[in-house]
Amino acid sequence: MNQPATPERCARWGVYEVELHGPADGNPFTDVDLTAVFSDGEREMRAGGFYDGDGTYRIRFMPDAEGLWTFTTASNAPVLDGVTGEFACTAAAPGAHGPVRADGFHFAHGDGTRYLPVGTTAYAWTHQAEGLRDRTRRTLAAGPFNKVRMCLLPKWYQYNHVEPEYYPFPGSAEEGWDTTRFDPAFFRRFEQEVAALQDMGIEADVILLHPYDRWGFADLGAEADDRLVRYAVRRLAAYANVWWSMANEYDMMGAKSEDDWERLAAVVSEEDPHGHLNSIHNCGPFYDYARPWITHASVQRQDAYRTAEFTDEWRERWGKPVVVDECAYEGDIDQGWGNISGEEMTRRCWEGAVRGGYVAHGETYVNEAEELWWSKGGELVGTSPARMGFLREVVAASPTGVLDPLPSNWDARTGGVAGAYEVTYFGFSRPRFRELPLPEGKRCRVDVIDTWNMTVERVADDAEGTIRVTLPGREYMAVRVVAQQ
Amino acid sequence: MNQPATPERCARWGVYEVELHGPADGNPFTDVDLTAVFSDGEREMRAGGFYDGDGTYRIRFMPDAEGLWTFTTASNAPVLDGVTGEFACTAAAPGAHGPVRADGFHFAHGDGTRYLPVGTTAYAWTHQAEGLRDRTRRTLAAGPFNKVRMCLLPKWYQYNHVEPEYYPFPGSAEEGWDTTRFDPAFFRRFEQEVAALQDMGIEADVILLHPYDRWGFADLGAEADDRLVRYAVRRLAAYANVWWSMANEYDMMGAKSEDDWERLAAVVSEEDPHGHLNSIHNCGPFYDYARPWITHASVQRQDAYRTAEFTDEWRERWGKPVVVDECAYEGDIDQGWGNISGEEMTRRCWEGAVRGGYVAHGETYVNEAEELWWSKGGELVGTSPARMGFLREVVAASPTGVLDPLPSNWDARTGGVAGAYEVTYFGFSRPRFRELPLPEGKRCRVDVIDTWNMTVERVADDAEGTIRVTLPGREYMAVRVVAQQ
Numbered sequence: 001m002n003q004p005a006t007p008e009r010c011a012r013w014g015v016y017e018v019e020l021h022g023p024a025d026g027n028p029f030t031d032v033d034l035t036a037v038f039s040d041g042e043r044e045m046r047a048g049g050f051y052d053g054d055g056t057y058r059i060r061f062m063p064d065a066e067g068l069w070t071f072t073t074a075s076n077a078p079v080l081d082g083v084t085g086e087f088a089c090t091a092a093a094p095g096a097h098g099p100v101r102a103d104g105f106h107f108a109h110g111d112g113t114r115y116l117p118v119g120t121t122a123y124a125w126t127h128q129a130e131g132l133r134d135r136t137r138r139t140l141a142a143g144p145f146n147k148v149r150m151c152l153l154p155k156w157y158q159y160n161h162v163e164p165e166y167y168p169f170p171g172s173a174e175e176g177w178d179t180t181r182f183d184p185a186f187f188r189r190f191e192q193e194v195a196a197l198q199d200m201g202i203e204a205d206v207i208l209l210h211p212y213d214r215w216g217f218a219d220l221g222a223e224a225d226d227r228l229v230r231y232a233v234r235r236l237a238a239y240a241n242v243w244w245s246m247a248n249e250y251d252m253m254g255a256k257s258e259d260d261w262e263r264l265a266a267v268v269s270e271e272d273p274h275g276h277l278n279s280i281h282n283c284g285p286f287y288d289y290a291r292p293w294i295t296h297a298s299v300q301r302q303d304a305y306r307t308a309e310f311t312d313e314w315r316e317r318w319g320k321p322v323v324v325d326e327c328a329y330e331g332d333i334d335q336g337w338g339n340i341s342g343e344e345m346t347r348r349c350w351e352g353a354v355r356g357g358y359v360a361h362g363e364t365y366v367n368e369a370e371e372l373w374w375s376k377g378g379e380l381v382g383t384s385p386a387r388m389g390f391l392r393e394v395v396a397a398s399p400t401g402v403l404d405p406l407p408s409n410w411d412a413r414t415g416g417v418a419g420a421y422e423v424t425y426f427g428f429s430r431p432r433f434r435e436l437p438l439p440e441g442k443r444c445r446v447d448v449i450d451t452w453n454m455t456v457e458r459v460a461d462d463a464e465g466t467i468r469v470t471l472p473g474r475e476y477m478a479v480r481v482v483a484q485q
Numbered sequence: 486m487n488q489p490a491t492p493e494r495c496a497r498w499g500v501y502e503v504e505l506h507g508p509a510d511g512n513p514f515t516d517v518d519l520t521a522v523f524s525d526g527e528r529e530m531r532a533g534g535f536y537d538g539d540g541t542y543r544i545r546f547m548p549d550a551e552g553l554w555t556f557t558t559a560s561n562a563p564v565l566d567g568v569t570g571e572f573a574c575t576a577a578a579p580g581a582h583g584p585v586r587a588d589g590f591h592f593a594h595g596d597g598t599r600y601l602p603v604g605t606t607a608y609a610w611t612h613q614a615e616g617l618r619d620r621t622r623r624t625l626a627a628g629p630f631n632k633v634r635m636c637l638l639p640k641w642y643q644y645n646h647v648e649p650e651y652y653p654f655p656g657s658a659e660e661g662w663d664t665t666r667f668d669p670a671f672f673r674r675f676e677q678e679v680a681a682l683q684d685m686g687i688e689a690d691v692i693l694l695h696p697y698d699r700w701g702f703a704d705l706g707a708e709a710d711d712r713l714v715r716y717a718v719r720r721l722a723a724y725a726n727v728w729w730s731m732a733n734e735y736d737m738m739g740a741k742s743e744d745d746w747e748r749l750a751a752v753v754s755e756e757d758p759h760g761h762l763n764s765i766h767n768c769g770p771f772y773d774y775a776r777p778w779i780t781h782a783s784v785q786r787q788d789a790y791r792t793a794e795f796t797d798e799w800r801e802r803w804g805k806p807v808v809v810d811e812c813a814y815e816g817d818i819d820q821g822w823g824n825i826s827g828e829e830m831t832r833r834c835w836e837g838a839v840r841g842g843y844v845a846h847g848e849t850y851v852n853e854a855e856e857l858w859w860s861k862g863g864e865l866v867g868t869s870p871a872r873m874g875f876l877r878e879v880v881a882a883s884p885t886g887v888l889d890p891l892p893s894n895w896d897a898r899t900g901g902v903a904g905a906y907e908v909t910y911f912g913f914s915r916p917r918f919r920e921l922p923l924p925e926g927k928r929c930r931v932d933v934i935d936t937w938n939m940t941v942e943r944v945a946d947d948a949e950g951t952i953r954v955t956l957p958g959r960e961y962m963a964v965r966v967v968a969q970q
Contacts (some may be wrong), residue, residue: 336896411821
């Protein structure tokens, strides 16, 4: 029997890893089954192991409660079967709050800390050279974003014509891939970046499959898809900051039917003992976000003119949090999905926010190096990220920590907490003043918020009844009413 | 018998007026019936007369063909009955092209000259004091507008709390109106302004009824409504530049049912021998613009975010020209319908134009005097009017003189004449370049149009195949492709 030298302790929501040594001959990826059951004495949780090359097998697990945990392996390879061990789960590391969960129409970490998605998109950043990845990490560390939407597999698309250093399978596009085996180096690279994000407090919204492909990865067939998804989930599920996205633009992947997506989602559910968030992103028609495995809607623009404006309708339709992962990107490329202004990007974020949802960022400015943030990462040059950080502060200051849609006038939506914290957003309307009825019987503080210039001006401390608020006659203003205790 | 001293000649599409003298006692408005049949030897056309006070009766007629015209009156007052006369209809005055008619999805004057509506709104301008009316006329004379939407009746509403000099009926709001009689001075004032517009080549879109009322004029009852509409049409129909609008925001006039509107429209049809354009304007739900008496749709915004973007759908729905008379107004008042920027106003005009319709202007900037252009007239201070004049030039340069919707990419609509004159409008999209397929087998001139800065830059004279057009990465750009002969 294999007595592993496993760590004696693991912080709550950290990655606990059992390393084992076993068969290296044949095809260990398919020949060897390996799982482990972890227990804290009350619950048993099963985690699948994976072959990491060179005779090394690993089982990763994210303990979600402090105390003593034990584990026992099971395998068809005798040397990997019945291995046992134990470890102490210690307090969470500073800043670690556990995986994000859906909480009604919003999100919270495992420890209950409110999580307000301020998302961006950099689909292929992990597949770029180290210099560029380093710049991406620095940009993320300096910016307001706490979620990055990113593809597991490399990407081939407009502005994306770089071969990655690693591929998921041994082989080549020209001579074919051995989809019964994986290249551990490919996955290690990806994991390293997921871990780097976790260190920065950023969620990794991992897109398992996507259509932007020249290698055949978008059409591997059901068995290879299942193997790929199982292997990826077993490697990644112990990272607390992982979200699953079954696909980007699932409806552009003609080779897969809804049955395929449902089967693949079941693989994720089966292989992820930690129940990370899961969704699937559309290009045209929505997937049915009411499906039980889907924790939140991950929406792409439905209309060239309106997207965020549907947020509250979508909440009601699916009864889940709404994340508008693509409402178009700030930039100036030739495509209509990637050339809106920072002002319009910010406007969409606010329109979504006062309707109780979360609109995400992307940036697609043409540059010499063809390093567009939305895919390769690098530097941000746009104007919307700072405003998204400012918006987050306004949302976070609500007594519930979130905004929910409130009864509104037709021309300016109000969101917040009824009678306590009400934010009315004027968008492209430019009133010079507005009469606002204050919550009945309450004395209120009233702020004029310039969402573009990121200023908050107190205009009343102790108002009641109806207040006439003077505004500057510019676009992108909001008024916040806060009831005093 | 009354032998009138009538003019011996009248220019084509001018106002020919028969003045008669008859009974002044009793109630001439209701007691006396007076009509005349005019004939050019081929056609007979019936025009109703009206009492103009002080024993004077008038019959107005707009001859639409050169040559000799004769007329004979009929009346229940013997002195007004059987009066005959004749006159020569001479060539139209310079610049007079006859009433505007619907022409498929567009408009043309009686002589076939294309008419492209560049409309504005000044609901109550004719009810203001002379000094202000004079300023309004000067503004109109200097500006790009060739249609003004204006109310026959005085208006009482936000920013409209001025009593008019005249009322349509004798009486008062306090003591009641005698709706069986009219005050000719009220109508003369209005006619004088209609005529002033005609002299400037501007169409008067006359709103017969509206809900903005403190005097009871919005709820006179069916008989008084019929009398009022009949009297107004008899006075105004001979002005070539008149359009009828049965109502503004008809659905805000709760006292009237659809049957009332249909009955009142039939009064207009019966009393207008010249068949002027007629429509009815909504606030919320549309009137059924497919009704035979409706010549064109006169639309108000359906959505806070999209309006002009529906233009092509509406054309198809009703098979008639679409005029978006209210898509919101450039300004900064507290109401969402009146505080968009000049940029957004201009964008809506272009979005409507490339879809083959006509979006109109209004201006609602707060000012000290409470003289908002949209209602009282005065001066324009906004930025969109000049851009609307520029847009008109781009439309007029099409070989058909109009734009019709053409097959388009989802993110930028194209309008024009297929293969000959194609204008693609990018709106808030800001591409740095765009690849455009040119009409097959044609050599083309290509212009980059900055719809905001009102510039046209020729970027190719003789291109074919697909052209990559470089753009400045700003909002509000268009590209025009013109096939060379």
